[in-house]
Every structure is written in C-alpha cells, then in structure tokens.
Amino acid sequence: MHHPDIGRRLVDALMDRYYDFLLDVVFLGRYGLFLRRAVKLMEFRPGDWVLDMGSGTGRIALLVLEQVGLKGGIIGVDASPAMVAQFRRKCDRFPNTSVLLARIDRPLPYRGEFDKVLFSFVLHELPREPRDRALDNASLALKENGELLVLDYNTFSNGVPWGIKLFFRLIEPPHILDFVKQDLKEALSRKGFGDFMEYHLVRGYVRLLKARKVWSS
C-alpha cells in the first residue's frame, strides 16, 4: 500500500495499523476463514521452511506454523515498520519464526534455503519492475524444486468489470490494473518455473497459483 499523495499516505498508515481489523469488517468476519482455506490449499508439510514476502501482520504466519511444526518455520519480510511490529507481537513466542524489515524488491540475503516462498496479496502492490525483482528474489531463495505460492487477485485477461475497477480505484494502487492483466504464468515460465497449479477462490476473483522452480535462471 504505497500511494504518492498525502491523503493516500494517511490511508496507507491507517491500513497498516488496523489491517486485520479492517479486513474482518469488510469481509463481515469471514476473512479468517478465507485465509485458513487458502493456507490449507497451499499444502505445507511438516518440516517446511517458508519465506513469507510482504508478510503483513503475521496472521498467515500463525496458520502456516500450525502446519510446518517445530521442525519447519517461517521467515517474514515486510517494508512497513507497523506491520513488522504486529508480526513480532503475534509470532515472537515461536522460536522458528522471525521477520525482517526490508523491501522484497531489493536484494535479500536468502539463497536456496526455502521449501516454499509465499506472496499473499503483495505482488499487486508493486509496479512491473519491482514485481519482477521480487520474483527473482523468490527464485534465489527457493531450493531446487521448491514451490512458489502466489495468493492474489486473479487475472482479468478479458478486461476488468467496472465494479471491480471501482473497488480497485478506491483501495488499491494504480498499477493493480497492470498486475491483473499480466500473464503471471508466462512471466514465471521465463524465470524457470513450471508445474503450475491454480485454485480459484472468492467467485474466481482470487487465485492461488502454485509454481515449481524447475530450473535456475
């Protein structure tokens, strides 16, 4: 959530501070159920190490920890100090979790060490080039045959319906329209990913895309 003007910056600051609460209100208390369903579809295994890019408040990290157990763990990365503070409050009691305050589109210290890299509702916040760099960082961080998980708005290859456009204009940054038109599978194929699987949620407006790292670019 990074908009240029002052009004937008205020909205962003409030969103960062009250993110979980606002989503629960907007989704009439059902957002937790949606996340639980999405995380179940991600099929984490006991012992998995997971990198959570744009990890937000740590709400997803808690769900992932239930699945990976004490032999696995999760590392969050987020550029917002308010989000990182909430992640720490939620997850600090777990020894197999930590969070790094950093941008996911800048060089990161991770090389070939994660079983899964997750982007949940973050890629749409990045313009094309930083998005591309964040995906390169994910590829570097994954083990061979590791899995990339992208939970985000689905693509609208035949145009974005006006109601959705209005929703995007109100709460999302302008480059979301570029994100929902991008053929993410094609972009990922060029980066060495394959074995795609996708699941459609929320009447098809949301997609969980899984992609395996089949070769290093």
Ligand SMILES: C[S@@+](CC[C@H](N)C(=O)[O-])C[C@H]1O[C@@H](n2cnc3c(N)ncnc32)[C@H](O)[C@@H]1O
């Ligand atoms: C919509 S929230 C999603 C949070 C979490 N992944 C979830 O699904 O609950 C997007 C998160 O990405 C973070 N973010 C956006 N751009 C980022 C960047 N370039 N580097 C690191 N974090 C970023 C924001 O601070 C925010 O916490």
